Amino acid sequence: MSIKYNQELQSFYLNTKNTTYIISIVDNKYICNTYYGEKVKEDDLRYLLRLDESPFTPKVNKRDTTSFLDSYRAEYPSNGIGDYRESAIAIKDFNNQDAVEFLYKDFEIMKGKPKLEGLPATFGNEDEVETLIINAYDPVLDLELDLYYSVFSEVDAISRNVIFKNTSANKVELNKIYSLSLDLEDENYEMLSMHGSWARERTIERSPIHYGKQSVSSIRGESSHQEHPFIAVVDKKATQDCGNIYGFSFVYSGNFIAQIEKNQFDTLRISMGIHPYHFNFLLEPGEIFTTPEVVMTFSSTGIGQMTRNYHDLYRNHLVRSKYLYTERPVLINNWEATYFDFDEDKIYDIAKRASELGVELFVLDDGWFGKRDDDNSSLGDWFVDENKLPSGLKSLNDKINKLGMQFGLWFEPEMVSPDSDLYRKHPEWAIAIPNRDPSLCRNQYVLDLSNPEVVDYAYEAVAKILRETNISYVKWDMNRQLSDLGSAYLEKDKQGELSHRYVLGVYEMQERLIQEFPDLLLENCSGGGARFDPGMLYYSPQIWSSDNTDAISRLAIQEGTALVYPLSTIGSHVSVVPNHTVGRVTPFSTRGNVAMFGTFGYELDITKLSSDEQTAIPDQIANYKEIQPLIQSGDYYRLESYRENGVSDSYIIVDKKKEKAILFFVNVLNKANVKSRKLKLQGLDSDKLYRVSSEDGEEFEVFGDALQRAGILIKGIDSDFFSKKYYIEAI
Numbered sequence: 001m002s003i004k005y006n007q008e009l010q011s012f013y014l015n016t017k018n019t020t021y022i023i024s025i026v027d028n029k030y031i032c033n034t035y036y037g038e039k040v041k042e043d044d045l046r047y048l049l050r051l052d053e054s055p056f057t058p059k060v061n062k063r064d065t066t067s068f069l070d071s072y073r074a075e076y077p078s079n080g081i082g083d084y085r086e087s088a089i090a091i092k093d094f095n096n097q098d099a100v101e102f103l104y105k106d107f108e109i110m111k112g113k114p115k116l117e118g119l120p121a122t123f124g125n126e127d128e129v130e131t132l133i134i135n136a137y138d139p140v141l142d143l144e145l146d147l148y149y150s151v152f153s154e155v156d157a158i159s160r161n162v163i164f165k166n167t168s169a170n171k172v173e174l175n176k177i178y179s180l181s182l183d184l185e186d187e188n189y190e191m192l193s194m195h196g197s198w199a200r201e202r203t204i205e206r207s208p209i210h211y212g213k214q215s216v217s218s219i220r221g222e223s224s225h226q227e228h229p230f231i232a233v234v235d236k237k238a239t240q241d242c243g244n245i246y247g248f249s250f251v252y253s254g255n256f257i258a259q260i261e262k263n264q265f266d267t268l269r270i271s272m273g274i275h276p277y278h279f280n281f282l283l284e285p286g287e288i289f290t291t292p293e294v295v296m297t298f299s300s301t302g303i304g305q306m307t308r309n310y311h312d313l314y315r316n317h318l319v320r321s322k323y324l325y326t327e328r329p330v331l332i333n334n335w336e337a338t339y340f341d342f343d344e345d346k347i348y349d350i351a352k353r354a355s356e357l358g359v360e361l362f363v364l365d366d367g368w369f370g371k372r373d374d375d376n377s378s379l380g381d382w383f384v385d386e387n388k389l390p391s392g393l394k395s396l397n398d399k400i401n402k403l404g405m406q407f408g409l410w411f412e413p414e415m416v417s418p419d420s421d422l423y424r425k426h427p428e429w430a431i432a433i434p435n436r437d438p439s440l441c442r443n444q445y446v447l448d449l450s451n452p453e454v455v456d457y458a459y460e461a462v463a464k465i466l467r468e469t470n471i472s473y474v475k476w477d478m479n480r481q482l483s484d485l486g487s488a489y490l491e492k493d494k495q496g497e498l499s500h501r502y503v504l505g506v507y508e509m510q511e512r513l514i515q516e517f518p519d520l521l522l523e524n525c526s527g528g529g530a531r532f533d534p535g536m537l538y539y540s541p542q543i544w545s546s547d548n549t550d551a552i553s554r555l556a557i558q559e560g561t562a563l564v565y566p567l568s569t570i571g572s573h574v575s576v577v578p579n580h581t582v583g584r585v586t587p588f589s590t591r592g593n594v595a596m597f598g599t600f601g602y603e604l605d606i607t608k609l610s611s612d613e614q615t616a617i618p619d620q621i622a623n624y625k626e627i628q629p630l631i632q633s634g635d636y637y638r639l640e641s642y643r644e645n646g647v648s649d650s651y652i653i654v655d656k657k658k659e660k661a662i663l664f665f666v667n668v669l670n671k672a673n674v675k676s677r678k679l680k681l682q683g684l685d686s687d688k689l690y691r692v693s694s695e696d697g698e699e700f701e702v703f704g705d706a707l708q709r710a711g712i713l714i715k716g717i718d719s720d721f722f723s724k725k726y727y728i729e730a731i
Helices: 062-069 303-317 344-356 393-402 421-425 452-468 492-516 551-562 588-595 611-633 704-709
Strands: 003-006 011-015 019-026 030-038 089-092 103-111 130-138 143-152 157-165 172-185 189-195 203-208 212-218 230-235 245-250 256-262 267-274 281-283 288-290 294-299 331-333 361-364 406-411 471-476 521-524 542-544 570-575 599-603 635-640 648-654 660-667 677-679 689-694 699-703 712-714 722-730
Touching: 003 103, 003 130, 011 130, 011 143, 019 143, 030 103, 030 172, 030 294, 157 172, 157 303, 172 245, 172 294, 189 212, 203 551, 230 256, 230 267, 230 303, 245 256, 245 267, 245 303, 281 288, 281 492, 294 303, 303 635, 331 344, 344 361, 344 393, 361 471, 393 406, 393 452, 406 452, 452 471, 452 492, 492 521, 551 570, 551 588, 551 635, 551 648, 551 660, 570 588, 588 611, 588 660, 588 722, 599 611, 611 648, 611 660, 660 677, 689 704, 699 704
Parallel strands: 331 361, 331 599, 361 406, 406 471, 471 521, 521 542, 542 570, 570 599
Antiparallel strands: 003 011, 011 019, 019 030, 089 172, 103 130, 130 143, 143 157, 157 288, 157 294, 172 267, 172 281, 189 203, 189 230, 212 256, 230 245, 245 294, 256 267, 635 648, 648 660, 660 722, 677 712, 689 699, 689 722
């Protein structure tokens, strides 16, 4: 059993393979976090709560209740009753008061893990996961709250969420409800987070934890380019392979906040959940609200182990696609090849040459519908542009299938253009505030997906085309953030529900899509990587990680992405040079090696490549096919970070049996008059003899202990942007 309850100590012990999480009940009502860290025996650790120190518990010292509440390690802190730190919940009751206090009632332990209705969430069978449900209640307001803890013992992960129940006879307005709150003692920690912007998403940053509050968040209606729904609390001296790490990942695709607050007693309160900005949910008697879940993990052996915990959990307990471990097709996308300037002949020429070189899937991107000659019109009008494709979409699909290729298509179902038949017919379907001109972004509006009629229209626009054609892949895009938050559908007192209901609408559409078309390969996208989050992975096995396809820019983008997400989820393509975003010129081989870090494909006009580059494509595809099983299921170890050292980047991926590995190395900036570079590898079996071979003909045999302790020499570095792969196999 991974969850045990000690009745004498009134303590719950949540054990994974290497960690323990302890919750204790104090005075029969206060739910306290006692311990989270390396695995310990089921001792009485309540002394860590310092309940024998002033101000003592309210049962002993009623005169200083607020002092107790302002310092105790609350598992789910209440609001307005004396804890002056960040609360996890805020409401307005029938008297327009905001005080609420949830106290312990009882508990349930169950095998397996219940689904979260309408929300993405981790899953597992009864042998893989066990769930603790702590029932809490507010006796004054007659409200209930269930705290859920699902323990994935083999991957050192615990998922958390809450369900709020309006069991009273009155309406209740929810103004804030987080999925997780956790109090830890500060032990010289830093905050690790990821920031960015369009074309430079998920840059890793470590910053000192100061007194007061510091957070990352998004109020853009999406997880965003700028911030990311993940934080970690890390030792200042922590590296990839040493130090304590607490990771927190939010399984949600909309507004979020991830915050650390340090108080006067050097206690850290970690909070994570839906951002309270423009969030007001009105619940009638008997109604419930379910929060998305947060997945937390602890590693005592460095950042790398935290990463591998998340990779294993999300691969096996979040991604549901049939393509998770099966071979995925190598694709070519026409976006950077043509943008909007194409016709049927041009598309067919690219597809024909690509098929001759071994590419397996052609993806037709933006511009095939309505009167879409640029990005100023036609979103919402999902019918084929016969000026570009006079024979129709099905005819083009059939012609490409005859080349031996699969066919894929781009959609942006959540948006509408002011210049579109849909908007002229239904302007009330766009998100807007009455009597205000709504803000445009990319000359488009956002559809109001809180409205079931709009959800049905947007879904059917995609599904109708899939039913009529042999489309095997969909790229689902979302190219602008939400603003002007007003809904013509929602009632006046429910306008604050729009942002969350919008995300639920997206989830409903994608769930319907994968249920109706179970063989579809779905790739999510949001102006690049603005919605690369665990919520989206529940519906699609891969996400386009950035519109910046430059190989060197991608080193930092993909490093940050792989900090939490499996390599097989990272959409990554080879593009032309000079790169369309940064103008950089890099070797074709390096562009290929970097793109193999994720889901491999091409984003270019293949007919315009040089003969040498075209000749290299079949070899790149063959190389990727050979290592694809490692990319999909191997353990990832970060060796060097160009983001940190300014010189080179390297990482190794090792299979679970430690019999095969692939080592990637990229020399970004070359140096004069230096020797070969030495790298110490990780993840191998010290006692196994390995054969190491490189792309340029090097081959030697050496034991795993030497590869890890003595290292290998990277030879042949002769330029900026030089890259090299090593294949490692146990003999």
